[in-house]
Amino acid sequence: MCQLLGMNCNTPTDIGFSFAGFRKRGGMTDSHEDGFGIAFFERSTCTTNSAGDSTTNNDSTGLRLFHDNHPSHLSPVADLVNNYPIKAMNVIAHIRKATQGQNCLANAHPFVREVWGEQWVFAHNGQMNSEFIKRCQRLQDNGNASHCQPVGNTDSEVAFCYLINRLKSTFKSRPDDKTLFNFLTTQCRYLSANGLFNCLMSNGRWQLAYAGSLLFYLTRQAPFGEAKLADDDLIIDFSDVTTDTDKVTILVTVPLTENEKWQQLAVNECLIFSEGEVIFKDSPSQRKFLTIEEGIAIARSVGASV
Numbered sequence: 001m002c003q004l005l006g007m008n009c010n011t012p013t014d015i016g017f018s019f020a021g022f023r024k025r026g027g028m029t030d031s032h033e034d035g036f037g038i039a040f041f042e043r044s045t046c047t048t049n050s051a052g053d054s055t056t057n058n059d060s061t062g063l064r065l066f067h068d069n070h071p072s073h074l075s076p077v078a079d080l081v082n083n084y085p086i087k088a089m090n091v092i093a094h095i096r097k098a099t100q101g102q103n104c105l106a107n108a109h110p111f112v113r114e115v116w117g118e119q120w121v122f123a124h125n126g127q128m129n130s131e132f133i134k135r136c137q138r139l140q141d142n143g144n145a146s147h148c149q150p151v152g153n154t155d156s157e158v159a160f161c162y163l164i165n166r167l168k169s170t171f172k173s174r175p176d177d178k179t180l181f182n183f184l185t186t187q188c189r190y191l192s193a194n195g196l197f198n199c200l201m202s203n204g205r206w207q208l209a210y211a212g213s214l215l216f217y218l219t220r221q222a223p224f225g226e227a228k229l230a231d232d233d234l235i236i237d238f239s240d241v242t243t244d245t246d247k248v249t250i251l252v253t254v255p256l257t258e259n260e261k262w263q264q265l266a267v268n269e270c271l272i273f274s275e276g277e278v279i280f281k282d283s284p285s286q287r288k289f290l291t292i293e294e295g296i297a298i299a300r301s302v303g304a305s306v
Contacts, residue, residue, distance in 0.1 A: 002109070002125040003032055004215070005093040006200040006251035008207040010275040012043055012087035013248050017236050019093060020082055021229035021256045026072030026095040029231040034103040036072035038093035039110045039121045040064040040086050041204035061089065061204030063119045067108040090202040094123040099155075106152035110200075111160050113148055115167065116174045118203045122163075125253060126196030126212055127302045128155035136162050159197065163187050177280075184208060185270040185282045192268055196302050200251060206274040209251050211265035214295035217251045218262045219276060227257045247276030254292055264289050 005022045007015045019038070027033040044062035064086060068077040072095050094109035109123040136158050139145040148164040150157040166187055174180070184201075188210040191197045197212040209215055220227075222245075224238035242248075251273075255262040265271060266287035272280035290298070 002094055002096045002123075003030070003253040004123055004125055004198065004200050004251065005038075005091075005253075005256075006202075006207055006209065007088070007091040007248065008202070008251075008273040008276055009089060009246070009248040010277075011243075011246055012089060013246070014085040014087050015040075015091045015093075015250075016082055016085055017227070017229070017234070018250050018252075018256055019078075020234055021231040022093060022095065022252065023072040023075075023078045023082070024231040026075075026078075028071075028073035032095040032097040033071040034096040035067070035069040035105070035108045036075065036078065036093070036095045037065070037067040037108045037110050037123070038081055038091065039066075039112070039202075040088040041090040041121070041202060042086065042088045063112070063121070063204070064088075065110070065112065065121075067105050069103050069105050069108060090121075090204055090207050092121050092123050092200045092202055092207070094125075099127055102153075104152070107154045107157070109156060111157050113160070113164050115164060115203065120164070120201065120203050122160040122199060122201045124156040124159055124197065124199045126156075126198050126299070128159050128191070128195035128197070129302075132162075132191075132194035133158055139165070155195070159191050159195075159199075163191070181208075181270075181272050181280045182282075185210075188270055189268055196299060198253070206272050206279070207251070208270065208272050209265060210270045211267060213267065213290055213298050214253050214292060215251065215265045216253070216255050216262040217249055217265070217271075217273075218255075218257075218260055219247065219249045221247045221276070226259065228259050230256060230258045249273050249276045 041061040044060045068075045072078045110121045145165045147168040148161040192212040201208040226237045228235045270282045
């Protein structure tokens with residue numbers, strides 16, 4: 001099983017500190033050696049209207065995407081990311097431990113697809129079961145999954161394409177946010193019922209987090225304090241690099257820091273973040289939390305590893 005890292009905030013923010021620890025898990029402090037990827041949604045003042053003319057839209061976002069099939073702790077691409085302080089509103093990163101599909105760029109997360117003129121970014125860890133993969137293949141063979149088809153050969157991309165196909169076949173145009181979030185939660189729970197499914201997904205304005213087993217988050221806001229990475233000998237005092245109005249939420253499979261209080265998503269809980277805050281939350285009636293050891297054991301039981 002792979003590991004996920006996400007960021008959602010209310011002001012353009014550099015994820016360098018978190019990524020510095022996260023990338024070490026790609027072959028140094030952990031065994032996720034089969035490549036990595038990271039996507040940045042940055043604020044953009046350039047967009048195009050229906051006539052093809054350039055216009056200004058302060059709410060639009062631009063997507064910057066990096067992939068490498070080398071271990072992230074050794075990757076020159078990861079070095080670039082760490083040394084290039086990209087300030088983004090939403091970030092999704094992934095380090096891969098291959099269980100389905102070979103180590104190649106086509107299989108590197110995050111995956112990107114167009115939805116209603118927006119770029120949607122998705123990263124998954126877990127393992128979809130073989131029956132689900134076969135059902136998706138039959139849908140493709142019958143011409144019933146034409147909106148989105150996998151480029152690589154991972155179960156993760158199959159799951160993402162399934163979700164996009166269901167979305168586009170159900171809604172001919174973008175629904176209101178409440179309807180959309182309810183639909184996405186239902187589909188994530190369906191995917192979780194057909195394998196081990198944890199995911200992060202964003203369209204640049206919001207970020208969805210779904211926990212089938214392990215997923216944690218932390219919101220940093222005033223008063224800011226000191227943080228120490230668990231995977232690197234690096235400490236930062238966020239009061240030196242923030243303002244009192246900043247609000248930054250970090251999401252990760254396993255907590256990145258040793259001295260901060262992380263909140264855990266319950267099994268089958270879905271959260272939507274915008275501007276660094278939870279704007280939508282759907283929790284099961286009986287909330288269950290796994291220990292990290294239990295989450296690792298579940299991953300191994302389905303043929304994955306953490």
